[in-house]
Amino acid sequence: MHTRDDVCVLIPTYNEAAAIGDVIDGFQAEGLENVLVIDGGSRDDTQEIAAEHGARVVEQSGSGKGQAVREAFEYIDAPYVLMVDGDGTYRPADADALLEPLLSGDADHVIGNRFADMESGAMTRLNRVGNRLINRAFAGIHGRNFVDILSGYRAMTRDSIERFDLTSAGFGIETELSVECVKHNITTEVVPIRYESRPEDTETNLRPFRDGAVILLTLYRMAKTNNPLFYFGSVGTASLLVGALLGVYVAVEWFTRNISHEVIALVAAVGIIFGVQLLVFGVLSDMIVKLHREQMHRLDQVLDADRKTEDGSRD
Structure with a gap:
C-alpha cells in the first residue's frame, strides 16, 4: 500500500x-x-x-x-x-x-x-x-x-x-x-x-x-495532434472565406462595372482550393487520430487485464 x-x-x-x-x-x-x-x-x-x-x-x-x-x-x-x-x-x-x-x-x-x-x-x-x-x-x-x-x-x-x-x-x-x-x-x-x-x-x-x-x-x-480537425479546419475555413469574399468582389465588379480583376480572381481561386484541401486533410487526420486512440484504448485494456492476471497468480 x-x-x-x-x-x-x-x-x-x-x-x-x-x-x-x-x-x-x-x-x-x-x-x-x-x-x-x-x-x-x-x-x-x-x-x-x-x-x-x-x-x-x-x-x-x-x-x-x-x-x-x-x-x-x-x-x-x-x-x-x-x-x-x-x-x-x-x-x-x-x-x-x-x-x-x-x-x-x-x-x-x-x-x-x-x-x-x-x-x-x-x-x-x-x-x-x-x-x-x-x-x-x-x-x-x-x-x-x-x-x-x-x-x-x-x-x-x-x-x-x-x-x-x-x-x-x-x-x-x-x-x-x-x-x-x-x-x-x-x-x-x-x-x-x-x-x-x-x-x-x-x-x-x-x-x-x-x-x-x-x-x-x-x-x-x-x-495539431489532439484535434487536427480544429487545427487544420480553422485555417482552412479562414482561407475558404477569404477566397469566397474575394470571388464575390470580382464577380460584382465584372457584372456591374465590366471590370476584370485577374490577379484578385487568381488569389480567390487559390484561397478556395487551399481552404478545401485543408478541410479535407483535417477530416482525414481526425479519423486517423480517433482510430489511433481507439486502438491504444484497447491495448491499455489488454495490458490491464494481463497485469491483473499476473497479480492474481502471485497471490
Missing part, C-alpha cells in the same frame, strides 16, 4: 525567498518530507532558504517554469509527484485532496481547482478573464472541461509522467500537462482547493499578456 513516503513534492521556484521557507515547512508538517526545489537561478536567497528548511535543491540548467518541471521529473523516482508553486498561494493542507484520488487508484492526474475557493484579491480581474478565456478555449479545442487548466497545484503518478511528451519552456507547462492528459486518455480528476493571495514582499513572475498569448498558442499548437 502506498503512503506519503511515496510522494515527492516538486516546487519550481524563481525569486521566492519570502515564501519558500513557509511552503516547505507546511508540507513537511503534513508528513510530506520528500521535497524537491528546482530553482531557475534566483537572484535572492531562495536556494539557501530552501536547503535550510530541509528541501533537496537543484538549480535547473535552462530557464522557464516548463523547462524546470521537465528537468525535475528526471530527478524524481517516487511513484507520485505533487507539484506546487513556491509563492505561498496554495495551502499544504489541500495536499490530501489532491493525493487521495492517486493513492486510491481512482486517477492518475489530479488538478486543484482554484476557483472553488478563491480568497478575495488573490487574482486580478484581468487574470480572471484570461483564465476563463483559456479554459473555454481548451474545452472547445480539446473536448474536455478541466475547469482550471492553469492551476499550478497538481498531483500525478510516475507512470502518467512517463507517457507525457512535454516541450514547453515557460508558463505553458500547465496547459501542456492538461493537453497530454486528454491526448493519452489519462484518468484525470479535478478537486476543489483554496487559493490565497501572495504573501507580502513577493512579486509574481507572470506577465498576463505575454504569457497568456504563449498559453493560447500552446493550445492551438497542440491541437
Whole structure:
C-alpha cells in the first residue's frame, strides 16, 4: 500500500525567498518530507532558504517554469509527484485532496481547482478573464472541461509522467500537462482547493499578456495532434472565406462595372482550393487520430487485464 513516503513534492521556484521557507515547512508538517526545489537561478536567497528548511535543491540548467518541471521529473523516482508553486498561494493542507484520488487508484492526474475557493484579491480581474478565456478555449479545442487548466497545484503518478511528451519552456507547462492528459486518455480528476493571495514582499513572475498569448498558442499548437480537425479546419475555413469574399468582389465588379480583376480572381481561386484541401486533410487526420486512440484504448485494456492476471497468480 502506498503512503506519503511515496510522494515527492516538486516546487519550481524563481525569486521566492519570502515564501519558500513557509511552503516547505507546511508540507513537511503534513508528513510530506520528500521535497524537491528546482530553482531557475534566483537572484535572492531562495536556494539557501530552501536547503535550510530541509528541501533537496537543484538549480535547473535552462530557464522557464516548463523547462524546470521537465528537468525535475528526471530527478524524481517516487511513484507520485505533487507539484506546487513556491509563492505561498496554495495551502499544504489541500495536499490530501489532491493525493487521495492517486493513492486510491481512482486517477492518475489530479488538478486543484482554484476557483472553488478563491480568497478575495488573490487574482486580478484581468487574470480572471484570461483564465476563463483559456479554459473555454481548451474545452472547445480539446473536448474536455478541466475547469482550471492553469492551476499550478497538481498531483500525478510516475507512470502518467512517463507517457507525457512535454516541450514547453515557460508558463505553458500547465496547459501542456492538461493537453497530454486528454491526448493519452489519462484518468484525470479535478478537486476543489483554496487559493490565497501572495504573501507580502513577493512579486509574481507572470506577465498576463505575454504569457497568456504563449498559453493560447500552446493550445492551438497542440491541437495539431489532439484535434487536427480544429487545427487544420480553422485555417482552412479562414482561407475558404477569404477566397469566397474575394470571388464575390470580382464577380460584382465584372457584372456591374465590366471590370476584370485577374490577379484578385487568381488569389480567390487559390484561397478556395487551399481552404478545401485543408478541410479535407483535417477530416482525414481526425479519423486517423480517433482510430489511433481507439486502438491504444484497447491495448491499455489488454495490458490491464494481463497485469491483473499476473497479480492474481502471485497471490
